[in-house]
Amino acid sequence: MTTHPTLAAIDRYAAADPGLDEATVWSLEVHLEECADCRARLAGGTTDGSRALIDRVAQELDREIAAGPAPARRRWFRPAVRHRWAVAALLPWVSMTISVLAAAALLGHWMPSLPSFVLLVAPLAPLPGVAAAWSRRADPAWELIAGTPAAGLTMVLRRTAAVLALVIPALAVTGMAGAGTPTALMLLPSLAFTAATLLLGSLIGVRRAALGLMGVWTAAVVAPSLAVAELPVVLEPASAGVWAAVTAVLAALIFLRADSFRRLTSY
Amino acid sequence: MKRSLDAADERELVRRVARGDRRAFDELYRRTAPWLETRLRRRCADPDMVADVLQETYLAVWRAAASFAGDEVKGSAVGWLWTIAAHRLVDAFRRRARQAELPAVHPHETFVPAAEDEVMAARVGQELEQALSVLPPEAREVLRATVLDGFSIRETSVLLGVPENTVKSRIRRARIALREALS
Amino acid sequence: MRAVSEAETATTIHPWAVQAEALQVKAGRHLAVDGLDLALGTGVHGLLGPNGAGKTTLMRALATVLKPAGGQLTLLGQPVDGRADLRSVRRALGYLPQHFGFYPRFTVREFVSYMAWLKEMPKAAIPAATQRAIDRVGLAAKADARLKTLSGGMLRRAGIAQAIVNDPQVLLLDEPTVGLDPEQRLDFRELLRDIGTDACVLVSTHLVEDVAAACTEVVLVNEGRLVWQGTPTQLTAQGDASHAGDSAAERGYSAILRRSRAEAAR
Numbered sequence: 001m002t003t004h005p006t007l008a009a010i011d012r013y014a015a016a017d018p019g020l021d022e023a024t025v026w027s028l029e030v031h032l033e034e035c036a037d038c039r040a041r042l043a044g045g046t047t048d049g050s051r052a053l054i055d056r057v058a059q060e061l062d063r064e065i066a067a068g069p070a071p072a073r074r075r076w077f078r079p080a081v082r083h084r085w086a087v088a089a090l091l092p093w094v095s096m097t098i099s100v101l102a103a104a105a106l107l108g109h110w111m112p113s114l115p116s117f118v119l120l121v122a123p124l125a126p127l128p129g130v131a132a133a134w135s136r137r138a139d140p141a142w143e144l145i146a147g148t149p150a151a152g153l154t155m156v157l158r159r160t161a162a163v164l165a166l167v168i169p170a171l172a173v174t175g176m177a178g179a180g181t182p183t184a185l186m187l188l189p190s191l192a193f194t195a196a197t198l199l200l201g202s203l204i205g206v207r208r209a210a211l212g213l214m215g216v217w218t219a220a221v222v223a224p225s226l227a228v229a230e231l232p233v234v235l236e237p238a239s240a241g242v243w244a245a246v247t248a249v250l251a252a253l254i255f256l257r258a259d260s261f262r263r264l265t266s267y
Numbered sequence: 268m269k270r271s272l273d274a275a276d277e278r279e280l281v282r283r284v285a286r287g288d289r290r291a292f293d294e295l296y297r298r299t300a301p302w303l304e305t306r307l308r309r310r311c312a313d314p315d316m317v318a319d320v321l322q323e324t325y326l327a328v329w330r331a332a333a334s335f336a337g338d339e340v341k342g343s344a345v346g347w348l349w350t351i352a353a354h355r356l357v358d359a360f361r362r363r364a365r366q367a368e369l370p371a372v373h374p375h376e377t378f379v380p381a382a383e384d385e386v387m388a389a390r391v392g393q394e395l396e397q398a399l400s401v402l403p404p405e406a407r408e409v410l411r412a413t414v415l416d417g418f419s420i421r422e423t424s425v426l427l428g429v430p431e432n433t434v435k436s437r438i439r440r441a442r443i444a445l446r447e448a449l450s
Numbered sequence: 451m452r453a454v455s456e457a458e459t460a461t462t463i464h465p466w467a468v469q470a471e472a473l474q475v476k477a478g479r480h481l482a483v484d485g486l487d488l489a490l491g492t493g494v495h496g497l498l499g500p501n502g503a504g505k506t507t508l509m510r511a512l513a514t515v516l517k518p519a520g521g522q523l524t525l526l527g528q529p530v531d532g533r534a535d536l537r538s539v540r541r542a543l544g545y546l547p548q549h550f551g552f553y554p555r556f557t558v559r560e561f562v563s564y565m566a567w568l569k570e571m572p573k574a575a576i577p578a579a580t581q582r583a584i585d586r587v588g589l590a591a592k593a594d595a596r597l598k599t600l601s602g603g604m605l606r607r608a609g610i611a612q613a614i615v616n617d618p619q620v621l622l623l624d625e626p627t628v629g630l631d632p633e634q635r636l637d638f639r640e641l642l643r644d645i646g647t648d649a650c651v652l653v654s655t656h657l658v659e660d661v662a663a664a665c666t667e668v669v670l671v672n673e674g675r676l677v678w679q680g681t682p683t684q685l686t687a688q689g690d691a692s693h694a695g696d697s698a699a700e701r702g703y704s705a706i707l708r709r710s711r712a713e714a715a716r
């Protein structure tokens with residue numbers, strides 16, 4: 001707004017003149033919010049009563065400010081609040097996962113006669129992180145968060161993506177380091193297991209689902225393979241397509257169960 | 268130092284307040300308090316209540332400036348001041364309503380909803396301001412509270428002491444009247 | 451200036467902010483709320499009942515974090531049972547769980563603004579809304595202290611601050627006075643009454659005195675059902691000297707409970 005109101009109008013407004021018509025008051029108020037010069041003009045025209053009130057409040061403010069703590073400086077080195085919990089809750093689990101992968105790779109290096117450890121544990125790699133991402137134990141504010149509009153599948157997926165963003169590169173690097181382990185078989189089963197955890201988690205809770213799946217995989221695949229010293233058929237290169245298909249189907253099913261992530265039962 | 272304070276706009280002042288600069292705070296108060304006081308007084312006849320709201324508003328500015336300036340929030344510092352004051356004003360009205368009497372437990376009054384159409388434009392301009400004069404006072408009142416002052420329907424209801432559905436129907440009627448006046 | 455949308459000015463046609471009909475909610479396998487009918491409007495409602503009466507389960511169902519197993523539940527005119535979209539209702543909700551967890555390294559301000567962000571408040575409104583909520587619970591002096599350094603009563607108030615930060619239309623507080631000293635409880639009652647002028651507040655408590663002093667209405671549940679609903683004055687009129695309790699309100703409370711148990715036994 002470029003046309004400034006007249007000084008007379010501002011003075012009448014400042015003096016709380018009841019005769020000032022509504023249209024003028026309206027445009028004055030809109031203008032005053034945007035124009036520092038006219039606010040300064042207004043300050044010159046206020047009534048004695050107003051000035052006394054403003055001085056009184058200024059003294060009160062002095063007292064309150066002196067009594068209270070200094071305002072907290074903004075701490076630039078702190079990450080945004082909404083990312084910070086993730087650092088605290090996820091990093092321990094993800095770093096543990098990465099160390100386990102590294103240990104498995106070393107083990108495979110020293111004992112080439114056994115089937116690839118890395119390949120056997122790779123499907124489970126994201127699960128500890130995923131479990132921590134949506135768990136009563138890892139997130140103390142779980143009940144508060146579950147009741148907010150932001151809670152739901154989108155939030156679960158965002159947190160899962162944060163886990164995968166750390167775990168997937170670790171898997172890929174380990175896969176490439178160990179000669180002869182196909183990268184697709186490192187990554188696809190882990191994605192399938194992530195999807196299965198979320199789907200099962202929508203029914204019984206993500207943490208329980210992750211623990212259950214880890215147990216089943218260890219008992220049904222890892223232990224027998226180590227016993228017979230042979231890679232199971234599900235981790236043969238030919239199964240990659242099946243893993244991809246399973247992942248896609250499970251992911252689609254998760255969306256059908258989306259609404260259950262808004263309730264406590266998914267925790 | 269003094270000169271640099273004079274040259275700073277309100278936004279810059281808030282940024283300095285965020286760093287705990289007491290002189291910038293005083294300057295901000297000196298520049299904006301008369302405007303805010305006048306605007307509040309037009310909405311509340313009780314000078315003690317205006318003083319309380321003014322004090323709470325500037326205390327909040329002192330305490331929360333860091334998060335306002337830090338989050339790189341878009342929008343004017345003066346508009347931010349008004350928003351703080353507006354919410355505190357409603358709180359003061361709530362307090363007064365409570366002290367007057369304990370509200371009885373009452374269901375919202377029931378009405379059949381009237382079919383209505385478009386959204387009222389945020390930018391209305393000169394024409395609307397002129398057209399305002401054709402409205403009955405109680406319709407102007409609700410428009411001022413919602414459109415100009417940014418109060419929610421609920422807050423307007425507390426402020427004017429009328430039920431929410433009355434606020435809503437007045438806005439709808441005002442909209443129809445304005446549309447006729449503007450066409 | 452702001453735009454006033456059409457949806458905002460649509461007349462409110464739901465008579466009650468909270469309405470439950472034959473509501474059933476499970477806590478684990480057990481039906482903790484079983485056939486409860488309830489209608490709450492604007493005001494402060496005190497939820498009373500013996501331990502195990504289903505108060506917390508009811509609160510969780512009203513906070514939409516538990517899905518009802520049966521019956522109907524409507525909040526602000528929108529159904530929240532079954533596969534309802536909860537987003538818009540939740541924006542108008544404030545909830546303080548009985549045992550609320552928090553991030554110990556967050557400051558009060560960070561915690562409240564994080565919750566405001568999760569409640570999908572406009573980003574620009576969050577700093578001022580946070581400060582206002584902190585001021586209203588009387589925690590201004592501790593706004594930038596980390597949560598782990600706060601006393602029990604202060605933590606409780608931080609919890610209340612996050613519940614009211616979005617100016618909820620339905621505010622649910624589960625045992626909010628635990629850990630508050632007598633003076634803080636008086637301040638808290640004032641705050642409740644302020645909020646209750648234009649919102650529906652439901653406070654679960656085991657302190658009959660709090661209810662008598664701060665509430666416009668008393669809701670008494672036992673064994674998952676609504677046993678009695680009325681004003682605090684009506685509650686005190688229910689009992690006489692023959693009933694257990696140190697005050698008229700407590701005697702009224704035990705009289706109603708005894709009567710309902712006798713009816714259930716028949």
